[in-house]
Amino acid sequence: xxRSLIGDSATPTDFGDLKVFSGxxxxxLAKDICDFLGIPQGQARLRRFPDTEVSFQxxxxxxxxxxxxxxxxxxxxxxxxxxxxxxxxxxRRSSAARITAVVPYYGYARQxxxxxxxxxxxxxxVANLLSAAGTHRVLTMDLHKAQIQGFFDIPVDHLFAAPxxxxxxxxxxxxxxxxxxxxxxxxxxxxxxAKRLGGELAVIDKRRTEDGTAEVMNVIGDVAGRTCIxxxxxxxxxxxxxxxxxxxxxxxxxxxxxxxxHGVLSGPAIExxxxxxxxxxxxxxxxxxxxxxxQCKKIHVLSVARLLGQAIRSIHEETSVSSLFV
Numbered sequence: 001x002x003r004s005l006i007g008d009s010a011t012p013t014d015f016g017d018l019k020v021f022s023g024x025x026x027x028x029l030a031k032d033i034c035d036f037l038g039i040p041q042g043q044a045r046l047r048r049f050p051d052t053e054v055s056f057q058x059x060x061x062x063x064x065x066x067x068x069x070x071x072x073x074x075x076x077x078x079x080x081x082x083x084x085x086x087x088x089x090x091x092r093r094s095s096a097a098r099i100t101a102v103v104p105y106y107g108y109a110r111q112x113x114x115x116x117x118x119x120x121x122x123x124x125x126v127a128n129l130l131s132a133a134g135t136h137r138v139l140t141m142d143l144h145k146a147q148i149q150g151f152f153d154i155p156v157d158h159l160f161a162a163p164x165x166x167x168x169x170x171x172x173x174x175x176x177x178x179x180x181x182x183x184x185x186x187x188x189x190x191x192x193x194a195k196r197l198g199g200e201l202a203v204i205d206k207r208r209t210e211d212g213t214a215e216v217m218n219v220i221g222d223v224a225g226r227t228c229i230x231x232x233x234x235x236x237x238x239x240x241x242x243x244x245x246x247x248x249x250x251x252x253x254x255x256x257x258x259x260x261x262h263g264v265l266s267g268p269a270i271e272x273x274x275x276x277x278x279x280x281x282x283x284x285x286x287x288x289x290x291x292x293x294x295q296c297k298k299i300h301v302l303s304v305a306r307l308l309g310q311a312i313r314s315i316h317e318e319t320s321v322s323s324l325f326v
Contacts, residue, residue, distance in 0.1 A: 015066035023071035025080040030070040032305035073107030092134030104286035109144035127151040142261040174227040217247035224252030235260040238269040242276040
């Protein structure tokens with residue numbers, strides 16, 4: 001049995017030394033995870049041929065190592081997904097003992113069932129691709145639907161950013177607090193936040209007009225004179241959040257904060273956030289901010305590097321990750 005060293009303590013493991021590598025999607029998150037673990041980041045060269053094909057080479061011996069690849073499949077999604085698959089193949093062919101794909105944001109998760117004729121189940125397709133490339137297990141965070149874990153035939157550690165977000169929200173001065181779900185489907189998640197923060201629960205009922213040209217936002221619950229926190233898993237173009245914030249203000253909310261795990265923030269998202277009555281938008285760094293998002297004063301970013309680092313250490317040492325769910 002080999003032994004691996006993390007920090008100052010040696011822990012027995014069958015998978016050799018712990019190695020953390022990064023793709024191009026979020027190198028800062030990988031660096032922060034390595035800083036928490038107290039280990040150097042793995043050395044590799046990720047380049048592209050003139051026709052944009054991925055070129056990857058590992059610059060250190062990883063035979064018998066326990067390898068973790070940090071790569072959220074954020075924008076550009078296809079490029080980062082292909083990078084991850086190529087990297088996994090390289091580690092498999094270089095005789096890594098175990099390969100864990102650390103995918104804080106799991107792309108293609110929104111098509112997780114056949115809800116229309118002749119459509120794919122892309123969440124399952126990506127799971128198949130990761131397994132076929134040689135992944136032994138997956139570490140991810142706040143999947144769009146929890147049942148996506150069942151699409152894998154390999155172990156999946158599904159973390160939640162709730163401890164990080166709840167800790168931040170609990171330190172805000174919000175004496176009259178209401179947690180708001182932007183739709184009926186997110187009510188369970190919002191209820192869990194309300195319970196932990198000691199707040200009330202409200203739900204926004206979205207309904208299209210008869211001609212389908214607009215959405216009417218009906219607020220179900222008491223929000224007048226209260227601080228409302230809209231809780232969601234993903235904010236993409238921010239259309240729903242913008243309309244929800246407007247509906248809450250119209251219903252008498254004193255302050256409106258939105259929080260989401262994955263700040264995808266595509267297209268007109270930043271313009272909508274700036275023009276909305278939102279007081280603050282809280283996201284985590286599962287997805288890196290780029291472009292105009294970096295200049296948006298309403299956005300506050302929370303780090304999940306420590307949470308992911310703790311999970312990586314637990315997986316490496318073969319100990320329980322259950323304590324990270326509270």
